[in-house]
Amino acid sequence: MVLLLAVNMVTRAGFSLKQLKMWGIIRQKVAAGGGSPVARIRPVVSNLRNYSSAVKQMMVREALNSALDEEMSADPKVFLMGEEVGEYQGAYKISKGLLEKYGPERVLDTPITEAGFTGIGVGAAYYGLKPVVEFMTFNFSMQAIDHIINSAAKSNYMSSGQISVPIVFRGPNGAAAGVGAQHSHCYAAWYASVPGLKVLSPYSSEDARGLLKAAIRDPDPVVFLENELLYGESFPVSAEVLDSSFCLPIGKAKIEREGKDVTITAFSKIVGLSLKAAEILAKEGISAEVINLRSIRPLDRSTINASVRKTNRLVTVEEGFPQHGVGAEICASVIEESFSYLDAPVERIAGADVPMPYAANLERMAVPQVEDIVRAAKRACYRSVPMAAAA
């Protein structure tokens, strides 16, 4: 019964039966948790048991939609632009209902030209509008990266403050499920290396609402990295979060779970995996502190360092490629500022250093799993079993 409900919810959220099968949600027999390796892949349907709680549940998709709606309603200069955002209601339905509500002058369906609409968005921002440009995935932002970096990020500086670019670039980033190398790249480190840009990455619905609103209101260009697999995930939201004035500060990380033995930093979908890892670690007597970065640039170095100074151990986790990644920056920051507090070498978990393969078993091996985080935390606590494990 629960399984049927799950399938129902998830298919209504737009996932195909094929995807559900791949994730092991539909199987010949239902394994009782912790069975075959396939059972571990369940990114979407985690919180369906909590239906009857008094706190409102909101899907990330709905959180983003409501944030866009409220900001467009509050400021007539805000407008949305991208492929399929209007008539199709958004490739991932994030902009559902907005064309109908605000009309074609504020929700623009564009021809297929990332370079074109990104350049146009930047030009509109130069002249005073506040565009929200959607990339169907950030992989396609590569075709527009010149406009993001050279036309948006650097303009305020190069024009000595005369040209500000209050633009938001948003869309799904990082790995999805079964979409291969050109649809799975994580661009957090790429964009976060550029001065002049702000880079945000939400995890929960609260993050999605608060950070998107902050991004739209910010006078600087913001790269807003969502995650396709999180769109259908529900999170509890308080009345404060639902209020239209709700906004989260840019540059502040959130401590999702307090702990005292090891600090785990993560962003986006990986926060969910880290929290699961923390549960497992707790059973083994390791109290992990999970930090949800929320903001990749500016990075909340003070929260991260304060945490490491408390726990003395660091594990950074990300989906993206390891070299020059977000974790590399966090490790460097901690070593620079809190070296004498470290009781163990820093641990850096990242995606495999290969273009994302398509085959489901290979894909699973190419992104961090909960066990990888658990093993790394144990290593940092000198609790690991000394054997050559493929970390």
Place this chain on the structure above:
Amino acid sequence: MRFIPESSEKRVPCFRVLDDNGELIKGSDFQQVSKEVAVKMYSHMVTLQVMDSVLYEAQRQGRFSFYLTTIGEEAINIGSAAALSADDFILPQYREPGVLLWRGYTLQQFANQVFANKADDGKGRQMPIHYGSKKLNYITISSPIATQLPQAVGVAYSLKMEKKDACAVAYTGDGGTSEGDFHAALNFAAVMEAPVVFICRNNGWAISTNISEQFRSDGIVVKGRAYGIRSIRVDGNDALAVYTAVQAAREMAISEKRPVLVEALTYRVGHHSTSDDSTKYRTLDEIEYWKTERSPINRFRNWVERQGWWSEQEETELRSSIKKQLLQAIQVAEKTEKPAITELFSDVYDVPPSNLAEQEKQLKEIIQTYPQDYPTDVPV
């Protein structure tokens, strides 16, 4: 079955008002200009030419790192600028300082920019010739080619939303039309019905790439139709023709809310920039021919003089006055201090971030501790 041939038998004709000697062509569509406007246009063309010559020489003397001239394209610069209103928003490539000059940017401001001193409006952030002025509705020049084209469409969209009696005007060279951004911008502008005028300075060369190697179409004008855009080819060395065509294009763009393409044929007399020696890929004879016999300045001068609005004496006086002003401006600019160290850290974001504030503080402390290692002409 009939294939549309790759090119027409006849090339698209070129709109002209003055012949090569500066005589009015009988029967040509001509927007009459007053003496005031004509003299202002002519003297600005001369000013542009003198400014370019003097600043080019200064670069060759090693006084600043880079320069690029507009020699041979003065008619496009000034003719188009004169046809526009102050509210029209300009997105240039980089060979259009004449438009800024027309709108009131002073010789001193140009000099300050190339010397990147404290008085530079750009706070010394950019390399020479990358001017800009929000006040004069002229966006700061950005080096990547053709990126200003889709941006112009965005600006035009904003203007349309504001219902303003103004358009966006984007300039590009012949080389810029090969960029993906050119295609995206034109296509999109037509679909969006954006009031933007695209002015293409087809000057025959993109550094050493001749137009025969840049595209195989009959220039740029024929590309307009491919996107559903009204287009015209004009003699870019005929100041009055440029003036007339751009004025008409502007009118259409604003009243009909559509993009318009103007291809202005001209010749790049100077080298691409001070980093180029064009004699390596074209003959001195060719350059000399376009510099003297096809000079847009001489041609317009003939017409203005024939109207009785200009004389040899005024010519001499103007040229020597501009030259003197420029030498003065250069001296002042060179002596002016460089921008203060604080400008290294400002404007990255709207509000300076804490890491930069911290670094600035640390840097100032180091300078205080080791003043002998720090240059004296850079204020802290």
